[in-house]
Amino acid sequence: MLEANKTAAIKFGIDTHLIEEKTDTQKNVEILGEDLTFISVREFQRTKHVHRVHPYLGKFIPQLVEVFLRRYFIKGDTVLDPFSGSGTALIEANVLGMNSIGIELSPFNVLIQEVKAKGYNIPEVEKEIKDALKRLKVFSHRLQIKGRGQTLFDDKVERFETDSEYLKEWFSDRALQEILFLEQILL
Ligand SMILES: C[S@@+](CC[C@H](N)C(=O)[O-])C[C@H]1O[C@@H](n2cnc3c(N)ncnc32)[C@H](O)[C@@H]1O
Numbered sequence: 001m002l003e004a005n006k007t008a009a010i011k012f013g014i015d016t017h018l019i020e021e022k023t024d025t026q027k028n029v030e031i032l033g034e035d036l037t038f039i040s041v042r043e044f045q046r047t048k049h050v051h052r053v054h055p056y057l058g059k060f061i062p063q064l065v066e067v068f069l070r071r072y073f074i075k076g077d078t079v080l081d082p083f084s085g086s087g088t089a090l091i092e093a094n095v096l097g098m099n100s101i102g103i104e105l106s107p108f109n110v111l112i113q114e115v116k117a118k119g120y121n122i123p124e125v126e127k128e129i130k131d132a133l134k135r136l137k138v139f140s141h142r143l144q145i146k147g148r149g150q151t152l153f154d155d156k157v158e159r160f161e162t163d164s165e166y167l168k169e170w171f172s173d174r175a176l177q178e179i180l181f182l183e184q185i186l187l
Pocket of ligand 1: 085
């Protein structure tokens with residue numbers, strides 16, 4: 001194993017012997033320049049740039065994808081990921097100047113990939129988000145009136161309705177109102 005990964009493994013109490021017994025980390029280092037354990041890669045590096053958009057737990061470590069893209073493809077190539085999930089391989093290919101195509105069964109995962117892969121006018125997006133958060137704060141404040149240690153809902157404030165049983169089941173009334181308010185002003 002690479003020294004940095006060994007050091008990190010010891011720090012995290014991970015048994016390096018077990019890893020080396022099950023995988024040929026040395027061979028991986030010789031062929032790919034990495035031992036592929038990525039134990040020393042920190043969370044902020046694993047979620048670099050757009051990969052933090054959603055905490056999709058089944059995603060590749062981007063550094064892993066990068067090793068294979070650099071080894072087997074060149075700039076201008078087109079990469080196909082037939083199970084593209086949250087789009088890690090698609091994004092990393094784009095970062096390296098490659099085109100990428102994804103196939104994905106789950107509409108929610110397709111949404112994540114699309115959000116991650118789109119081009120944005122960053123100053124415009126920043127302005128819109130700040131404005132939306134400001135309006136949300138006012139709405140959220142107006143939503144509640146406090147009395148005798150209790151939080152009550154202010155009946156004079158416009159309230160939003162949804163048919164989604166999922167949203168009604170999983171979110172408190174206040175959080176749900178905030179989500180629906182944001183949906184209305186952002187879409
Ligand atoms: C482990 S995830 C891939 C994660 C991806 N590498 C990433 O970094 O986000 C596997 C994905 O394959 C998708 N999938 C499963 N069967 C599929 C099929 N028959 N066609 C397309 N996608 C499929 C699943 O919905 C899931 O998102």
